[in-house]
Amino acid sequence: MQQSLGSARTDLADPRLSDRLVASWQRSEDYGVSLESIEPTFAGTFDDESLFFECGREVLAGLHQTLINEPVSLMLTDAEGLVLNRMSGDTSLLRALDAVHLAPGFAYAERTVGTNGLGLAIADRAPTVVRAEEHYALSLCTYTCAAVPVLDPQNGNLEGCVNLTTWSTQSSDLLLALAQSAASNTSALMLARSRGQRPRAAQRGEVFRVETPRLEPGSGTLTALGPSWADSLAQAEGAMREGRIVAAVGEEGAGRATLLAQAMRRQYPRERILSAAPPAPQDCEAWLGLWTPELGKPDTGILVRDVDTLPAWVAEHVRDLVVRARIGSGEGGHVPFCLTASRFDAIPQALTPLVDTVVAVAPLRERSEDVVALAHLAARRARGRDVTFTPAAETALRACGWPGNVRQLREVVAQAARRTDTIDVRHLPADVLSGTSRRLTRIETFERDELVRVLTRPGISMKDAGDELGMSRATVYRKIAQYDIHVPRAGS
Numbered sequence: 118m119q120q121s122l123g124s125a126r127t128d129l130a131d132p133r134l135s136d137r138l139v140a141s142w143q144r145s146e147d148y149g150v151s152l153e154s155i156e157p158t159f160a161g162t163f164d165d166e167s168l169f170f171e172c173g174r175e176v177l178a179g180l181h182q183t184l185i186n187e188p189v190s191l192m193l194t195d196a197e198g199l200v201l202n203r204m205s206g207d208t209s210l211l212r213a214l215d216a217v218h219l220a221p222g223f224a225y226a227e228r229t230v231g232t233n234g235l236g237l238a239i240a241d242r243a244p245t246v247v248r249a250e251e252h253y254a255l256s257l258c259t260y261t262c263a264a265v266p267v268l269d270p271q272n273g274n275l276e277g278c279v280n281l282t283t284w285s286t287q288s289s290d291l292l293l294a295l296a297q298s299a300a301s302n303t304s305a306l307m308l309a310r311s312r313g314q315r316p317r318a319a320q321r322g323e324v325f326r327v328e329t330p331r332l333e334p335g336s337g338t339l340t341a342l343g344p345s346w347a348d349s350l351a352q353a354e355g356a357m358r359e360g361r362i363v364a365a366v367g368e369e370g371a372g373r374a375t376l377l378a379q380a381m382r383r384q385y386p387r388e389r390i391l392s393a394a395p396p397a398p399q400d401c402e403a404w405l406g407l408w409t410p411e412l413g414k415p416d417t418g419i420l421v422r423d424v425d426t427l428p429a430w431v432a433e434h435v436r437d438l439v440v441r442a443r444i445g446s447g448e449g450g451h452v453p454f455c456l457t458a459s460r461f462d463a464i465p466q467a468l469t470p471l472v473d474t475v476v477a478v479a480p481l482r483e484r485s486e487d488v489v490a491l492a493h494l495a496a497r498r499a500r501g502r503d504v505t506f507t508p509a510a511e512t513a514l515r516a517c518g519w520p521g522n523v524r525q526l527r528e529v530v531a532q533a534a535r536r537t538d539t540i541d542v543r544h545l546p547a548d549v550l551s552g553t554s555r556r557l558t559r560i561e562t563f564e565r566d567e568l569v570r571v572l573t574r575p576g577i578s579m580k581d582a583g584d585e586l587g588m589s590r591a592t593v594y595r596k597i598a599q600y601d602i603h604v605p606r607a608g609s
Contacts, residue, residue, distance in 0.1 A: 137237065137241060137243075137245075138232065138237075138247070138251055141227060141231075141232040141236075141237050141240065141253070142231075142232055142253055144227055144228075144240075145227060145231035145232050145253040146253075148227065148228040148229075148231070148501070150227075150228075150229070150230060150231035150253060150254065151254065152231075152253070152254060152255055153254070153255060153256070154254070154256060155217065155218070155229070155230040155231065155254045155256055155257070156229070156230075157218050157219075157223040157224055157225055157229050157230050158223065158224040158226075158229050158498070159218075159222055159223055159224075167276075168307050168310055168311065169193075169195075169267060169269075169276035169277055169303070169307060170193065170201055170202075171310075172303050172306040172307045172310060173193040173201075173267065173277070173279065173299075173303045174193060174201075174202060175306065176279075176299050176302045176303045176306060177191045177192075177193060177202075177204055177279070177299060178204065180295065180299055181204040181205075181206070184206070184295075185206040186206060187206070187207070187283075188205075188207040188209075188210050188283055188284055188287060189205060189207070189210075189281055189282070189283045189287075189292075190203055190204065190205040190207070190210055190211065190214060190219075190281070190282045190283070191203070191204045191205065191279075191280075191281055191299075192204075192219075192235070192279075192280040192281075192282070193277060193278075193279060193280075194225065194235050194239070194264075194277050194278050194280060195276070195277040196239065196274075196275045196276060196277050197224055197226060197239075197498075197499075198224045198225045198226035198227075198229075198235060198236050198239055199222070199223070199224045199225075200219065200220060200221050200222065200223055200224075200225060200280075201221060201277070202221055203219075203220060203221055210282075210283070210284065213259070214282065217256055217257060219260075219282065222392075226239065226240075226501075227239075227240050228501040230253075230254060230257070231252070231253030231254045231257075232247060232251065232252055232253035232254075233247055233252055233253070233254075233257055233262055234246060234247040234261075234262025234263055234264040234280060234282070235262060235264040235278050235280040237264070238264035238265060238266050238278050238280075239264075239266060239275070239277075239278055242266050242268075242275060243266070244263075244264070244265045244266075244293060244296070244297055244300075245262075245263070245264050245265075246261070246262070246263045246289060246292065246293050247261070247262050248261045248285060248289060249261060249285035258285065259284065259285050260282050260283070260284065260285055261282070261283055261284070261285045261287065261289045261292065262280060262281070262282045263280070263281045263282075263289065263292035263293040263295070263296040264278045264279065264280040264281070264296060265278060265279050265293070265296045265297050265299070265300035266278045266300065267279060267300045267303050267304055267307075268304065269304075269307065270304050270305070270307055270308035270311070271308070271311060276307075278300070279296050279299045279300045279303065280296070281295055281296045281299075338372075338375050338379065338494070340379055341490075342484070342486075342487045342490060342491075343484055343486035343487050344486075345479045345483065345484050345487075346372075346376070346478075346479075346484065346487060349365075349376055349476050349477065349478055349479070350376055350379060350380055352474070352476050353365065353376060353377060353380035353455075353474070353476045354380040354383050354384055356473065356474035356476070357380055357381060357384040357385075357453070357455070358384055360451035361473035361474045362439075362452075362454050362455060362456075362471050362472055362473050362474070363377060363380070363455045363456075363472075363473070363474045363475075363476055364455070364456050364457065364458060364461065364464060364472045364474070364475050364476070365377050365455070365456075365457045365458075365476045365477075365478050366457070366458050366459065366460055366461055366475060366476070366477055366478070367459070367477055367478035367479065367480065368459065368480045368522055369423075369459065369522065369524075370481075370521050370522035370523055370524035370525065371478045371479065371480050371481060371522045371523060372478055372522070372523050373422075373457040373478045374392060374420060374422050374457050376476070376478055377420055377455045377457065378390060378392065378420060381418045381420065381453060381455065384453075385418050385453055388416050388417060388418050388453065389416060389417055389418070390417075390418045390419075390420060391408050391411055391417060391418070391419050391420070392420045392422065393407070393408045393419070393420070393421050393422065394422050394423065395422065395423045395424070395426045395427055398428055401427075401428060401430075401431050405431065405434060405435075409434075409435070409438050412438050412439065412442050412452070412454070413438075413441075413442030413443075413445060413446060413452055417453070418453035418454070418455075419452075419453065419454045419455070420454075420455050420456070420457075421435065421454075421455075421456045421457075422456070422457045423457060423458065423459075424456045424457070424458050424464055424465060424468055425458040425459050425460070425463035425464055425465070427465055429465060429466075429467065432465035432466075432467040432468050433465075433467040435467075435468065436467045436468055436470075436471060439452060439454055439471055440471075442454075454471075456468070456472075461475050480519070480522055481519040481522045481523055481526060482517075482518045482519050482520075482522075485515045485516075488514050488515050488517075488519075488526065489506070489511050489514060489515065491523060491526055491527070492506065492511075492514055492526060492530045493506070495526065495527040495530040495531055495534070496530050496531070496533075496534040496540065498531070499530065499531035499534040499535055500534045500535065500538075504534045504537075504538060504539070504540060505538060505539040505540070506539075506540045507539065507540065507541045507542070508605075509541060509542045509604075509605040510540050510541050510542050510544070510545065510605075512605035513542050513545055513549060513550055513603070513604070513605050514526070514530075514545075514549070516603055516605075517549045517550075529545065529546060529549060532546075533545060541573070541575075542573045542604055542605060543570075543573035543574060543575070545573075547562075547565055547566040547568075547569040547570075550569050550573070550602055550603055550604055551565055551569065551600050551601055551602050551603075561600075564596070564600075565596075565600045565602070567586065568582075568586070568593070568596055568597065568600065568602060569602060569604070571585050571586055572597075572602065572604045573604055579593055579594070
């Protein structure tokens with residue numbers, strides 16, 4: 118059982134500790150973070166085409182060349198503490214950071230790992246250094262971290278942070294200054310790019326290494342969903358049990374990789390899982406070098422996503438490696454390997470002979486029974502605690518077609534959960550409540566959004582809505598039909 122903060126942190130009253138640090142420790146205890154071992158949330162997906170990621174990576178790449186021989190790791194995180202990338206020339210430091218999962222794909226927010234540099238910087242939106250024993254979790258006390266938030270230079274929104282981590286035995290005097298310089302340069306570059314300079318194409322594709330059974334791709338997701346998901350999960354798990362290679366097919370964002378990761382973890386509970394997203398064409402060789410050496414190792418499972426976007430020569434190279442690994446396997450040719458694609462006939466010709474089982478993952482619009490459960494999970498992740506949904510909001514979420522699938526649902530709910538503890542229809546964007554599929558003009562979009570804004574106000578009548586919008590009641594009804602607006606009422 119975790120000790121109380123008072124007994125575990127006997128130095129809590131140390132006058133050298135800042136109020137910010139003491140408050141962070143208290144929050145860490147309230148979150149239930151373990152003092153001994155940390156279990157950061159694994160997400161593994163992020164917007165790798167955002168202006169922040171592009172500019173931040175470019176700035177850190179330049180700084181990395183200067184610090185190539187120093188024991189320092191440079192990272193970008195998003196606004197939720199999700200580590201987006203990591204650079205360091207010190208392999209021993211990288212191995213140590215792997216051991217505590219301070220790596221791409223893992224969220225290092227306060228609520229999951231306790232007091233740490235990047236988590237506190239994001240929580241307080243202030244430059245932060247956390248040294249050695251100032252970390253809440255004992256497993257992080259061998260590091261010193263300096264982190265600085267990066268704000269959007271145009272609207273002031275928090276985009277993420279720059280984080281520099283080194284050994285606690287190293288001098289940290291310049292660490293914060295370097296982080297502040299990198300954050301400032303990232304913000305300045307974002308402003309310059311937003312004013313018309315054409316950005317370079319961002320590198321796509323990340324490989325995430327997972328060491329413990331609870332932190333694989335798909336960790337923290339829901340398995341107890343509706344019959345469609347359960348049937349697909351059982352099919353994938355059964356095929357893996359027989360040593361087959363499984364392809365999960367379906368629409369982007371429907372949960373194909375999550376389903377395979379859940380099935381793989383059930384079948385291979387002691388193994389680590391590498392999840393590889395497709396790279397840009399110019400990055401294919403480096404991408405292959407990151408994960409293919411692990412293929413066929415007895416303690417490693419491989420999940421390659423969106424193989425239908427791979428160049429033909431890359432698909433052929435992957436096929437040859439899988440075949441070679443099967444031949445060299447001492448377990449009847451069984452190699453833990455699976456892949457995702459939009460359709461089976463979209464899988465590159467070189468890879469189709471490898472696929473033994475195809476599992477279809479239904480889009481979210483065909484799994485309305487899953488929507489509310491997934492929404493609650495998304496809200497809890499965004500807010501750090503349970504969030505209430507009104508019956509009208511739940512009805513609206515179930516009725517939405519979700520063209521962006523689970524990914525869209527997660528974004529919509531996360532935005533709403535950051536504004537309120539009780540999500541109602543008025544907190545949902547207009548396109549969730551509108552069923553029109555045609556592309557709207559800018560004026561039509563404004564008109565539809567204003568209709569939704571007024572109609573979702575509690576207790577509003579059609580007459581009141583018409584008066585506020587400057588329309589007759591008949592016109593309001595006509596516009597509702599035109600934009601296929603559905604606003605569930607209280608009690609529905």
